Amino acid sequence: MPDPETLTVFVVSDATGETAERLSRAALIQFGDAxxxxxxxxxVRTLEQIRAVVQEASGGDSIILHTLVSDExxxxxxxxxxLHGVDALDAIGxxxxxxxxxxxxxxxxxxxxxxxxxxxxxxxxxxxxxAFRHDDGxxxxxxxxxxxxxxxxxxTKKTPTMLYLAYRGWFAANVxxxxxxxxxxxxxxxxxxxxxxxxxxxxxxxxxxxxxxGGERIPSEPYTSLEYIRKELxxxxxxxxxxxxxxxxxxxxxxEEVSREIIALxxxxxxRRSPLG
Numbered sequence: 518m519p520d521p522e523t524l525t526v527f528v529v530s531d532a533t534g535e536t537a538e539r540l541s542r543a544a545l546i547q548f549g550d551a552x553x554x555x556x557x558x559x560x561v562r563t564l565e566q567i568r569a570v571v572q573e574a575s576g577g578d579s580i581i582l583h584t585l586v587s588d589e590x591x592x593x594x595x596x597x598x599x600l601h602g603v604d605a606l607d608a609i610g611x612x613x614x615x616x617x618x619x620x621x622x623x624x625x626x627x628x629x630x631x632x633x634x635x636x637x638x639x640x641x642x643x644x645x646x647x648a649f650r651h652d653d654g655x656x657x658x659x660x661x662x663x664x665x666x667x668x669x670x671x672x673t674k675k676t677p678t679m680l681y682l683a684y685r686g687w688f689a690a691n692v693x694x695x696x697x698x699x700x701x702x703x704x705x706x707x708x709x710x711x712x713x714x715x716x717x718x719x720x721x722x723x724x725x726x727x728x729x730x731g732g733e734r735i736p737s738e739p740y741t742s743l744e745y746i747r748k749e750l751x752x753x754x755x756x757x758x759x760x761x762x763x764x765x766x767x768x769x770x771x772x773e774e775v776s777r778e779i780i781a782l783x784x785x786x787x788x789r790r791s792p793l794g
Contacts, residue, residue, distance in 0.1 A: 523552040527574050529567075529583035529594070534559035537584040540608055561585070564593050571597040571605075581605040640686045648683035651690030652676055657701035660690055665779060666707050667691040668700070668762065669715035670749040671740075672725040677772045678715070682779065694753045696745075705760075710784045714757040715775070718768040719747050 526545070528537045534557045545553055558570050561583075567590065574581050581603060585591045591610050598605035650656050651663065653676065660666055664687050667675040675691035682689040692700060694714075704712070717725075726741045739745035757764045763782050767775050 523554055523578070525574070525577060525579040526553060526555050527570060527579060527581045528555055528557040529561050529570055529581055529585065530557075530559050531562045531585050531587055531590060532559065534584075537582055537608060540584075541582055562587070562590065567593050567597055571601050571603055574598075574603045575601040579603060582608055584609045641684060644683040644686050644688050645680070647688045648679050648690065652679065654692045654701065657692070657703050660692070660701065660703045661706040663688050663690040663707060664711060665689040665783070666704065666712045667715055667779075668694055668704075668712060668753070668756070670694050670722070670746070670753055672722055672729060673715040673717050674767045674770075674772060674775060675715055678767075678775050678779070681772045681776045685776075687780075694749065694756065696749055696752055700756070708784070709761045710763065710782075712760070712762040713779055713782075714753055714762045714764050715767050716750055716753055716757075716764065717766065719743060719750055721768055722746050722750070 526541050528534050528541050530537050538555060538557055541555060545551070545555075556573075558566075561567060561570060570581065571594070581594070581598060583591075583594055583605065585594060585607075586609060588610075591607055594605055595607070597603075647659075647663070651659060665679075665682055667679055667689065668691070669675050671693060675693070679689040679691045692704060694700070720743075723741055723743050723746055726746070727737075729735060730737050730741050754764070756762070763779075765775060765778055
């Protein structure tokens with residue numbers, strides 16, 4: 518049995534209850550070491566669950582603080598708490614109603630949206646950091662954690678495509694294919710369905726390399742040689758066939774188009790979670 522002199526704050530939510538608990542703790546810190554305990558009830562989504570919480574709270578000095586986004590659940594909580602003489606505070610209803618009045622919109626009333634948004638943003642940040650660490654073959658020992666690995670000759674849109682995917686939450690990396698240079702062995706640990714070889718028309722690729730060579734003072738030979746470029750592209754296609762990688766011709770395609778093709782070809786399309794931990 519709880520101490521009769523201790524105030525019990527029941528934190529109730531139709532999602533995890535994390536937001537309501539943080540709000541409660543932010544308020545309680547103003548009362549120092551006052552005798553208060555928190556009891557969290559998450560995923561409360563039925564009348565039976567509400568009744569059980571209210572019944573538990575009615576057994577002592579208690580407050581129910583809830584962040585129920587469903588209008589129906591809020592009404593049920595109000596009715597049940599009044600019936601049993603329990604002090605219940607709706608921490609989100611008034612906010613939703615005031616915003617809805619100004620926007621002339623109806624709230625979606627879907628639990629957990631804030632947590633989903635937070636997780637999505639966190640994942641995007643991790644994915645972008647991962648991409649920068651694994652650009653152009655860097656830190657190859659971490660390639661086995663990538664969801665997408667782009668391979669191809671220089672200027673075949675590997676880096677911009679990788680970053681486009683990363684900003685959308687995909688853990689992507691890229692590895693250059695260079696004549697006479699071995700690919701990292703860890704690449705064999707990546708499922709071949711997640712490796713995409715990007716190629717391009719030799720003439721267009723030469724144009725891109727000429728622009729880069731002029732702007733970055735890169736020696737033109739053999740980098741912009743049409744014969745050398747054709748050898749590199751042939752070598753890329755041979756590797757693609759040898760290892761069973763996915764192949765995408767990026768000639769005259771935008772980064773968005775290339776990325777959509779990659780996503781459509783990825784296996785499973787399971788919900789993405791951080792492969793880092």
